[in-house]
Amino acid sequence: GDSVTQMEGPVTLSEEAFLTINCTYTATGYPSLFWYVQYPGEGLQLLLKATKADDKGSNKGFEATYRKETTSFHLEKGSVQVSDSAVYFCALKEASGGSYIPTFGRGTSLIVHP
């Protein structure tokens, strides 16, 4: 079955540091890939997505590139802010076959200090 593996957290950084959160996946078909973010006390919201190989999703300074050859979708940001402190979830969803249910990673907590 499908699965998503994220690096364990928490990831602790100083403001303006470079961020990478690793995400790798296994899938039987050709999935779409997503990053969701959960701010404290809130539900998840979509951060970015990519629907085919070599696509780059980007939003709010975050980027991730769909790498089919390494089955990865790593999240990066060049300069983090305190307001980026949140939990980040990588997810995949099969693009065909009546797909309803995404597969989520366990989430990576990011803490950014001033």
Next chain:
Amino acid sequence: DVKVTQSSRYLVKRTGEKVFLECVQDMDHENMFWYRQDPGLGLRLIYFSYDVKMKEKGDIPEGYSVSREKKERFSLILESASTNQTSMYLCASSAHGGLNEQFFGPGTRLTVL
């Protein structure tokens, strides 16, 4: 602004009580989901529904049931609440298809005493 709303942000119930968690979406989505979120365990799917009156078990359906009488509303029912059901409950909705992301509600933090 599109929205998924949940009936309560915080709820405290006693063991053995029947608990209803309500979720409403205004995006005309076919799919609706209930998850629970616990530290270290990520999101776990309880039930989902892909159409009115249709429901499918997720990974952890024991102790829960659901109801979807209208397209916009998906209810989670704890028939007899237990302390191990203390958790954060998240509702989500999505349109059909692999390209479509999920939209989440703000969550209900349920405490069972």
